[in-house]
Amino acid sequence: MLALGMETTLQIRNSVEQNIRTAFRGVTLGAGISLRRAQLIDGQSVPSREQAPSFMQKEIIDDWSRVPLDELERDSVAHLDALGFRYYIPALMLSVLEHYDSSSMRVIGTLTGLYPKKGNTWEYHMQRYSLLDAAQKITIARFLAELPKLVELDSEGQRTVERAFRNYWGDYLQSNA
Numbered sequence: 001m002l003a004l005g006m007e008t009t010l011q012i013r014n015s016v017e018q019n020i021r022t023a024f025r026g027v028t029l030g031a032g033i034s035l036r037r038a039q040l041i042d043g044q045s046v047p048s049r050e051q052a053p054s055f056m057q058k059e060i061i062d063d064w065s066r067v068p069l070d071e072l073e074r075d076s077v078a079h080l081d082a083l084g085f086r087y088y089i090p091a092l093m094l095s096v097l098e099h100y101d102s103s104s105m106r107v108i109g110t111l112t113g114l115y116p117k118k119g120n121t122w123e124y125h126m127q128r129y130s131l132l133d134a135a136q137k138i139t140i141a142r143f144l145a146e147l148p149k150l151v152e153l154d155s156e157g158q159r160t161v162e163r164a165f166r167n168y169w170g171d172y173l174q175s176n177a
Contacts, residue, residue: 013150016143017094021065023139024090029061032083038076064091069099077109085113085128086136093143102154111157114140115164125168134172141169 033041036059060066064087072088072095080088092110101107116125132140144165147153153161 009149012146013097016146016150017097019139019142020090020093023133023135024064024086027064027087027090029064029087030083032085032087033079033081034059034061034084035067035071035074035076035080035088038079038084039074041076041079061087064088067091069095073104073106075105075109077106077113080113080128082128082131086131089113089140093140096147097150100151100153102157107157111160111164114144114169115160116168117163118167137169137172141165141172144169145173 060068060071067088072092077085077088077092089110092106092113096107096110099106113128116122116129129137144161147161148158
């Protein structure tokens, strides 16, 4: 139980959500890769009969906060470019808070997308993070720092979040302290 005077879980969650909304306010997709286009890049070039209606609908590219959960469920986060990553990551982070499911590819893709591993994928991640400004990086760092308090992460999610924070994002909270 939290001691009297400390932020409650609900207060922390509301604060993290507000930080995300504020830091990414006004971000649009522009010429970036959308989730549907990323799905096609991933080799799913012909939508199934079930997928066809959603491929035909107009994508929301000017307001990430209006992107529906079923659109975020597309397992294509790894194929987003820097513009696409910056556009979708706030909606994805909020969806993790609101609809955490450790087996969801949306959740797995979001957490692994925030985990730059040292070695051959480091530059790939740094390129995707290249358009994030300081406030957005601090917001992502805070999201990762608080996430274990806000949802019950499975062991793999816990390891991914801890390593992501330790390897990269934690520096943004320390330099802001």
